[in-house]
Amino acid sequence: MTNPPYEANGTKATNSGKLREAWNVLKLAIESGHIPGATAAVSCRGGRVEFAAGYARTGAGAVPAQHHTLYDCASLTKVVVTLPLILIAIERGMARLEQPAADYIPELAAHGKGRITIRQLLTHTSGLPAHRDLHSLGLSRDETIAYICGLPPDEEPDRSMIYSDLGFILLGEIASRLFDLPLREAASRYIFEPLGMKDSCYCPAAERWGDVAATEFDERAGAYRQGVVHDDNAAALGGVSGHAGLFSTAFDLSRYADMWLNGGVGEGGRLLSGETVKLATASWTQAIEGANRGLGWVLKGDRWDASGGSMSDSCYGHTGFTGTSLWIDPAKRFTAVLLTNRVHFGRHVSIAELRQNFHDAAASIAAAMEA
Numbered sequence: 001m002t003n004p005p006y007e008a009n010g011t012k013a014t015n016s017g018k019l020r021e022a023w024n025v026l027k028l029a030i031e032s033g034h035i036p037g038a039t040a041a042v043s044c045r046g047g048r049v050e051f052a053a054g055y056a057r058t059g060a061g062a063v064p065a066q067h068h069t070l071y072d073c074a075s076l077t078k079v080v081v082t083l084p085l086i087l088i089a090i091e092r093g094m095a096r097l098e099q100p101a102a103d104y105i106p107e108l109a110a111h112g113k114g115r116i117t118i119r120q121l122l123t124h125t126s127g128l129p130a131h132r133d134l135h136s137l138g139l140s141r142d143e144t145i146a147y148i149c150g151l152p153p154d155e156e157p158d159r160s161m162i163y164s165d166l167g168f169i170l171l172g173e174i175a176s177r178l179f180d181l182p183l184r185e186a187a188s189r190y191i192f193e194p195l196g197m198k199d200s201c202y203c204p205a206a207e208r209w210g211d212v213a214a215t216e217f218d219e220r221a222g223a224y225r226q227g228v229v230h231d232d233n234a235a236a237l238g239g240v241s242g243h244a245g246l247f248s249t250a251f252d253l254s255r256y257a258d259m260w261l262n263g264g265v266g267e268g269g270r271l272l273s274g275e276t277v278k279l280a281t282a283s284w285t286q287a288i289e290g291a292n293r294g295l296g297w298v299l300k301g302d303r304w305d306a307s308g309g310s311m312s313d314s315c316y317g318h319t320g321f322t323g324t325s326l327w328i329d330p331a332k333r334f335t336a337v338l339l340t341n342r343v344h345f346g347r348h349v350s351i352a353e354l355r356q357n358f359h360d361a362a363a364s365i366a367a368a369m370e371a
Contacts, residue, residue: 019049019365019368021361021364022361022362022364022365022368023040023053023361025354025357025358025360025361026038026040026051026053026054026338026354027053029354030053030054033345034342034345034349034351034354035054035323035340035341035342035344035345035349035351035354036054036055036058036065036340036341036344036345037052037053037054037055037056037064037065037069037213037340037341038051038052038053038054038065038338038339038340039051039052039053039065039066039067039069039071039249039250039339040052040336040337040338040339040358040362041250041251041253041254041335041336041337042254042334042335042336042337042362042365042366042369043254043257043258043261043334043335044333044334044335044365044366044369044370045333045334045369047369048251048254049365049369050067050251050254052064052065052067052069053065056069056212056213056214056341057214057224057226058214058344059224063210065213067249067250067251068199068211068249068251069211069212069213069249069339070199070204070208070211070212070213070247070248070249071212071213071247071249071250071322071323071324071339071340071341072212072213072215072229072246072247072320072322072324072341073244073246073247073248073253073320073322073324073339074230074231074320074322074324075165075243075318075319075320075321076246076248076253076318076319076320076324076325076326077168077241077242077243077244077245077246077320078242078243078296078318079296079297079318079326080191080200080246080248080253080256080326081172081183081187081191081242081246082168082171082172082243082296083280083296083297084190084191084271084272085178085179085183085186085187085190085191086118086122086171086174086178087272087280087295088190088272089175089178089179090118090276091273094178095118095174096118097117097118097119097122097279097295098117098118098119099117099118100114100115100116100117101116101117101118101126101170101171101174102114102116104173104174104177104178105145105170105173105174105177107145107146107149107150108149110149110150111150111152111153112153113127113128113149113153116128116153116157117157118171118174119284119295120157120158121164121167121168121170121171122295123284123285123293123294123295123296124161124162124163124164124167125157125158125159125160125161125162125284125285125288125291125293126153126157126162126164126167127153127154127155127156127157127159127162128148128151128153128154128162128164128166128167128170129151129153129154129162129164129166130154130162130163130164130165130166131164131165131166132147132148132151132166132233133232133233134147134232134233134236134237135232135233135235135236137236139236141237144169144236144237145169145170145173148166148169149170151166158288159288160288161285161288161290161291161293163304165233165243165244166243168241168242168243169233169237169241169242169243170242171242172240172241172242172243173242175242182240183240183241183242184201184202184203184240187200187202187246188201191256191271192252193268194266194269194271195252195255195256195259195266195267195268195271196255196266196267196268197248197252197253197255197256198252199247199249199251199252200246200247200249200252200253201246201247201248202239202240202245202246202247203228203229203238203239203240203245203247204227204247206227208227209226209227212226212227212247213226213339213341213344214226214341214344215322215341215343215344216230216343216344216346216347217344224344229244229245230321230322230343231243231245231321244320244321248339249339250337250338250339253326253337253339254337255267256326257326257328257335257336257337258335259271259272260277260281260328260335261328261330261333261334261335263277264276264277279295280294280295280296281294281297281299281314281316281330285302290303291303292305294316297316297317297318298316298317298318298319299316300312300313300314300315300316301313304319306319306327306352306355306356306359307327307329307356307359308355308356308357308358308359308360308363309356309360310359310360310363310364311327311329311332311363312329312330312331312332313331314329314330314331315327315328315329315331315332316328317336319355321343322340322341322342322343323339323340323341323342323343323351324338324339324340325355325358325359326338327359327362329363329366332363332366333366334362334363334365334366334369336359336362340354
């Protein structure tokens, strides 16, 4: 493999020395073989700098990572699609935070789960299991939802924080029913289009697959997965789910993060009220040891916190299994998006340290942008 190309640019004058120093975190991770490539964006007070390095696909016909590279965002779907759709529905009076989820999916009431609320699903305190193998069942979408609803809970609601993909699959289904639209259409109409997220989508069209970062090598297909969702359970749901399935670019996600940073106002106007933003980013799990969760968001000090040591106590964000992360610091007024395809080298590769180092670097980039 040839040496990867490095590229950095910005929309606002910055301290170029500080910028190069910060991007070195990603360059070193690529050179050491932890990730094949990355795209990143840091936004601060109206300015945005972007970076692309390494490869979107390795091996024969290697493709460099570029600013327009689409990444499989994995669990960022939870906070970029499902969360805002539910919040928009609540603002419009279509749902209530403390309303039982079984009001929308009646079969969820099985095994005493009729008390589980929208809030508990959003904060991962519903007691639902974290995960089940859904893709091996050979069920239709409706049958898969019914299967999840028929599972007994692992815990009583509000007793513990169990990070549950299943809970967000149900939230995605609820959002679809509330808006009377397939989830992918609701996401486009109420999130992507208003915010100008032109590249964000579920199930990229085949002509765009060349722009998509390849994820894991599929032994059955004898090729890397590229353009199709990496998460097997999302694949079982046709690639469209509330917990995974989103494909996006660093630029689009930076726009989305800026909407939160600006109190619910995005490029095209207000998407959420300021009060809703405050509600979603407040801690709802203070009584649960080791948990500090907003509605959907991971808050500072949670056991899944990947913010690093330089962000403020008011920061919040989320990560994705494929190697993605999105973090927002309202006190220091910046956002940071990191997209990698770390599973390209296998699921065993950890980028926990890289994420924290990148977020520390992002804080220095933001400081340089203000200088």
